[in-house]
Amino acid sequence: MLSHFTTHLSLLSVLLLLFLATLTTAAPNCPPLGPVFEKPRNFKSSAAIRSAIANLTETFRARDVDNSAAVRANITSYSLEVFSISNGDDQVVFSWDHTAPAHASSNITNGGVKRTDTDTVYRLGSLTKIFTVYTWLAQDGDAKWNEPITKYVPELAKAADKAKEDPVGNVAWGEVTVGSLAGQLSGAVRDYGLMGELTQTVDQNTAVQLGFPALNSSDPTLPKCGVWPHCNRTEFFSGLLQVYPSYAPFTTPAYTNTGFQILAYALESIKGKPFQQLMEESILRPLNLSHTFYSKPSSSLGIIPGPGSGADAQWDYQLGDENPAGNMYSSVRDISALGRSIMRSTLLPPVLTNRWLKPAALTSEPNAGVGYPWGIRRILLSSITNGKRVVDAYNKAGRIGYYNSLLNLLPDYGVGFSVLIASPNLPANANFNLADVLGEQLLPALEEAARTQAQETYGGTYSNGGNSSLKITTQPDRPGLGIENWVSNGTDMQYVSVVLAAGYSPVSPSIRLYPTGLETAIIPGEVDRKNGRKAMNGKRVAYKAVFEDLNVPARNPPSMFSTDCGSWVSLTGVTYGSMPLDQFFFELDGSGRVVSVENAALRMVMRKE
Numbered sequence: 001m002l003s004h005f006t007t008h009l010s011l012l013s014v015l016l017l018l019f020l021a022t023l024t025t026a027a028p029n030c031p032p033l034g035p036v037f038e039k040p041r042n043f044k045s046s047a048a049i050r051s052a053i054a055n056l057t058e059t060f061r062a063r064d065v066d067n068s069a070a071v072r073a074n075i076t077s078y079s080l081e082v083f084s085i086s087n088g089d090d091q092v093v094f095s096w097d098h099t100a101p102a103h104a105s106s107n108i109t110n111g112g113v114k115r116t117d118t119d120t121v122y123r124l125g126s127l128t129k130i131f132t133v134y135t136w137l138a139q140d141g142d143a144k145w146n147e148p149i150t151k152y153v154p155e156l157a158k159a160a161d162k163a164k165e166d167p168v169g170n171v172a173w174g175e176v177t178v179g180s181l182a183g184q185l186s187g188a189v190r191d192y193g194l195m196g197e198l199t200q201t202v203d204q205n206t207a208v209q210l211g212f213p214a215l216n217s218s219d220p221t222l223p224k225c226g227v228w229p230h231c232n233r234t235e236f237f238s239g240l241l242q243v244y245p246s247y248a249p250f251t252t253p254a255y256t257n258t259g260f261q262i263l264a265y266a267l268e269s270i271k272g273k274p275f276q277q278l279m280e281e282s283i284l285r286p287l288n289l290s291h292t293f294y295s296k297p298s299s300s301l302g303i304i305p306g307p308g309s310g311a312d313a314q315w316d317y318q319l320g321d322e323n324p325a326g327n328m329y330s331s332v333r334d335i336s337a338l339g340r341s342i343m344r345s346t347l348l349p350p351v352l353t354n355r356w357l358k359p360a361a362l363t364s365e366p367n368a369g370v371g372y373p374w375g376i377r378r379i380l381l382s383s384i385t386n387g388k389r390v391v392d393a394y395n396k397a398g399r400i401g402y403y404n405s406l407l408n409l410l411p412d413y414g415v416g417f418s419v420l421i422a423s424p425n426l427p428a429n430a431n432f433n434l435a436d437v438l439g440e441q442l443l444p445a446l447e448e449a450a451r452t453q454a455q456e457t458y459g460g461t462y463s464n465g466g467n468s469s470l471k472i473t474t475q476p477d478r479p480g481l482g483i484e485n486w487v488s489n490g491t492d493m494q495y496v497s498v499v500l501a502a503g504y505s506p507v508s509p510s511i512r513l514y515p516t517g518l519e520t521a522i523i524p525g526e527v528d529r530k531n532g533r534k535a536m537n538g539k540r541v542a543y544k545a546v547f548e549d550l551n552v553p554a555r556n557p558p559s560m561f562s563t564d565c566g567s568w569v570s571l572t573g574v575t576y577g578s579m580p581l582d583q584f585f586f587e588l589d590g591s592g593r594v595v596s597v598e599n600a601a602l603r604m605v606m607r608k609e
Contacts, residue, residue, distance in 0.1 A: 027554040029387035029479050030565035031514050031546060036389060036479035037450035038457075038515050039414040041086045043093055046452065052445035053094050059437055064098045069427065075102045076423035077116050077303055080434060082442065083336040085343050085414040092336070093415065094438075100423065103305060110315070112304035118333040119291050121302040122420035123315065125398025127405040128328040129373045130338070131283060131292075132260050133182050133356075135275070136267050138282040138347045142355060144270075145179030149186075152178070152266035155237040163245075171245040178266065180249055181259035182372040183360030187247035191257045192240045193226020194322060200227040230320030233265065253361045253370040257325035260373075264324040275324060287341050291331040294323065302329065305402045306424040313424070314401025326400055335407050335418035343414055357394055357411055384444055387479040388565040391443060397431050406431035413446045454481060458586065462597050462606035469606060470597070472513070480512035481543065488602050497581055498547045500574045507551035513584055518542040522587070538589040544571060545582040576601040 043049045067074045082094040099115045113120055150157035150173050160174035176186045193200060198207055199222060204214050215222050221242050225231035231239065246254045264275040271278055276294045284292055291301065296316060304310040311317075319327040330338075340346075345353040359369040359376055369376035374394040381389040391412050398405040404421035419434050427433065455474040458481055463469040470486040470493075486493040498509035519541040546567045555564045574581040583600040596607045 027548075027550060027552045027564045028382065029385070029510065029512055029546070029548060029550070030567040031387055031389060031479045031512065032544065032568055032571065033390065033392075034514070034517075035412040035450070036385070036387075036512075036514055037447075037454040037474075037481075039086065039412075040084075040446055040449040040453055042453070043084060043086065043449065044090075046445070046449040048445040048448035048452070049093070052441040055441050056094055056096075056438065059441075060096050060098070063437075070433070072423060072425060072427050073098065073100065075100045075305070075425060076421060076427065076430070077103055077305065078419065078421040078430075078434065079116050079118060079120055079122070079332040080417060080419045080438070081118060081332045081336045082415065082417045082438060083340055085340050091340060095332075099303075100305070103303070108304075110304045110306075110310045110313075111299035112302050112310070112315075113300070116303055119301075119331045120420075121291055121293070121297060121329050121331050122405065122422055123302075123398075123400050123403035124326070124328045124330055124335075124405045124420075125400035125403060126257075126326045127330075127335070127396050127398035127407055128324065128326045129260050129398075130396045130407060131279060131328060132263060132324040133372055134338075134342070134347075135279040135283055136182070136263060137352060137356060139267060139271060139278055141352060142179070145182070146177050148174055149176050149178055149181060149262060149266060150174055152269045153262060155233075155241075156262070159241050162241075167245075167248065169244055170241075172249055175249045177249075178263070179360070179372065181256070181263050184253045184255055184259070184370050184373060185250050185361055186256060186259050187245045187249045187251060187254060188256050188258055189240070189243045189246060190255055191322070192236060192243065193223035193231050194319065195257070197223055197226055199223060230318075233321060236261070236321060253363055257322055260325040261322045264321075283338075283347070286347060287334075287337055289330070289334040289337060292334045292338075293329040295327065297329055303422045305422045312402070313422070314403075317401065326398060330420075332418045332420050335405075335420070336416070339407055339409055339416040339418065343409060343411055343416065357409070379439070379443065381443065381447060384447055384477075385479040386477040389447075389479050393439075395435070399426070399431075402426065404431040406435055408435055410443075410446070413450065415442070415446060417442075448476070451476065457592070458594055460594075461609045463609055464604055464606045468602075468604055472597075478512065480514045480546075483511040483513065483545070486511065488599075488604065493602075497545075497574070498549055500581065501547035501570055502549055504549075506549035508549055510548045510550045511545050512548075513543040513545050516542045516544050538587060538592075538595070541586045541588065543584045543586065545584060546570075547582065574601070579603065 064073050077100045079097045084093050097116045150160050156173040162170035163172035171188050180186045225235045304313050304315045306312045361370045367378040377393040379391045395408040406419040409416040419431050421430050451474050458472050461471045467490045468488045471484045473482050494509050498506040519539050521539050572580045579600040581601040585598045587596045588594050596605050598605045
């Protein structure tokens, strides 16, 4: 009898261990790319956001007295803002300014400000490129982005055939498109006569001592212009066409400043106006960026580190015709306004914004890509969501003289941040170091704020008053809205839907709903054309379901070709009478309260209890 009982106990123990093993090795949820909840609103009421802001305040107070080589607070000034496009809150989520004590206590003779604030003007460096691409898109859209640049720049058209004879020695300009210049895929040289050109910054004797050969002044490859005097358009193309290509077009991202100078020339050709005028009339004035400048503004507006007139800081130095690549000046308040306008599609149609905020290419770093001209970081939040949750951050950084800059957009949350830095001895990677500090606190808090908001809005039980119902919940360790206890006409739809989607009987069926970005305003009394019902005042919001069996073992480490996260392939994979089983519609009243949910395939409205 004891032996029989022991056998049963052992069997139960084995089953329990198998069950626990299944839980620990189960594949995580696989949401589609994009937000897993609606963008958070009401930041002031979010406990997670308030906690993150308190932690950031404490962190920056400590940084502002840190004089280590990594921070250099005594000589490094900076301004930063975290901003939101939420309509329910003040647009600034968090703001911080630090004036280097060495700067504040110095006898400033260069005309710059004594203390920094959100309107203090800094140099932007390559962050200028966002303004350049934004100007093109606002002026002309992206319809020409797949056209050859030779169509708009005659100097390049004349040189296009050279690559056919000697592709190693000549850029294939006939294959370089407008978009490839904006997306760093042209294969052209990084600069001509400016940054990195040693003959413009060291004398011949020094160059020879460094191991370089002496160059004859008649050598056609020796730049006769660049740092000073600046190259005019004729000199620029005359020199550029002597230079070898870095790669064939569209081979790999290779950073080029020359590409943005050429883009400006092309837009001037299309519009018949100077590029600065195009930028001012399409970006700076419409957005009221009163502290943003294409060329050097009054020194009284800016922070100019170091002694003297600002020559060492390069406050005064201008890039000439290469201005569209890195010359501009701005404040964090204006950069934040720029970022909000992009995510809100203030100046562009939303579909154009969506195309702009997409990768142009991958890089050799697995979590990085290149856009137009964004640097894209793919941030994994798997430790937070127990899912293949990826947040794509679109950023553009810059550096010139004593200045560092960064604009970072997080479209999934409608949140971004701007960082501007000035120091006579900039810490390495200073702008991204501050971004890491912000992101470490913000991203988990934003995800939690969005989840809490989703639970308050959509969570609850829905029923048709008969034998059809479902429950919607959220979990702190899962992405999206979870559907539980889904019954349609007495049938367990949670089980049936996963069977139909997967093609086999699931062990652990899971349904998660994710926002699609599709919504329609509803006019009171209007009749819905699909179901014939009179509508209420409010809106109709579409969500997409992912049907999964979480019993499938996770591939950790990932396989070479196989995947446990291919949900994008199965979307709208099951339909009934042409209507998708994975499409759900919520109706919200004018106050934002959810009234009902409807599954497209089942054609059944269930009201929220």
